[in-house]
Amino acid sequence: MIVTNNPYCYFYRLPILIPKMKAIILNENGGPDKLVYAEDFPEPLIKPNEVLVNVKATTVNRADLVVRTGYPGLQLKFPHILGGDIAGVVSNTGSDVKNFRVGDRVVSWSIVSEADDDWARRGKAGQSPAWQYFGMHRAGSYAEFTPVPESSLINLPDNVSFEEAACLPVAGLTAYHAIKTIGDLQKGDKFFIWGGTSGLGIIAIQLAKSIGAEVFATAGYPYKIEHLKKMGVDHIFNHRDGSAIDDEVLNLTNGSGIDVILDYVGPEAFPKNFKMVKKGGKILFCGILTGREAMVSLHQTYLRHISLLGLYLGEKRELEELVKLVSQGKVKPHIGAELELKDAAKAHEMIAKGEVIGKVVLKV
């Protein structure tokens, strides 16, 4: 008999028998040392519309580091469980769940969005102001079990491993949404990405190549540049050796520039993006590695018909399409490191140092 202090439990503070699970618990914001491994954290209860997923794999995303440290305006309910990527097996279903059974292999959209609002009616539920992100607005996947509304779940084909599936809901989906939907990249287009060996970058490059785009990508270290060569990237640059990449790109494109640029670097890259984007081209933003703000010439933006487009994550149907591409062998996430859940703090340090190619997976 235990008294639960699990805020996800309906019977908060009532003495009931609650099974225990492994989890990484965040009791306060701070460094990686605040990620506490427990084997006796109360298993969450599920609501009628939810499925209890026995998590088999998750990954570490930059967002996890930001939530751990403390995001301005985000109030966490401690103890908090991080993790936006959920891949596992259904272990229990709520009374209203219709399409999933115990034992089903599943991967979850990283978003919960169930409001019947303007965004949902336009097929953009992922952009709804009522959205929730696993590991940020609700419990995430750094745990043996996590509750997921049926509306966010996707069946996982047998030939996609849990580890590969865990690479898709955050980094993979963002790459898909950027390339296929927002960028609308076309055969023959020139596509540029900074940091092409990130988890997001590798999937973006694979998608761009499969479309038939000419791919320009950067990396900061020789071993990462070698990886880009193996991926068949057409033009490779080192963003840490001081070379004038924007000028090189303009030379290679006879002065016309790039059709679609995918940028998560931010202010440091912005002037170069602006210089090398083609007239009528697009700059897509999905990250702020070097800061939050940049100066923009409104005059040049309209005069050159430049589209500046922001995005994060994507829609559930896009994740379904991406899972299908992985199942068909057309996209393959790159797993640079696999660690046990208890080593989450080490995994956070690896991401912070940027020493891994592709994704860092946590096996649960």
Ligand SMILES: NC(=O)c1ccc[n+]([C@@H]2O[C@H](COP(=O)([O-])OP(=O)(O)OC[C@H]3O[C@@H](n4cnc5c(N)ncnc54)[C@H](OP(=O)(O)O)[C@@H]3O)[C@@H](O)[C@H]2O)c1
């Ligand atoms: N908006 C969204 O929905 C969303 C979703 C997923 C990820 N993201 C963002 O996308 C980014 C990539 O995430 P990830 O988890 O896939 O990768 P990651 O492991 O965080 O990789 C970071 C990448 O950034 C590159 N980089 C760092 N500083 C750079 C600079 N000054 N110039 C050029 N490149 C630089 C690194 O390249 P080298 O190591 O080769 O130098 C590395 O490839 C993160 O910023 C993340 O926040 C956004």
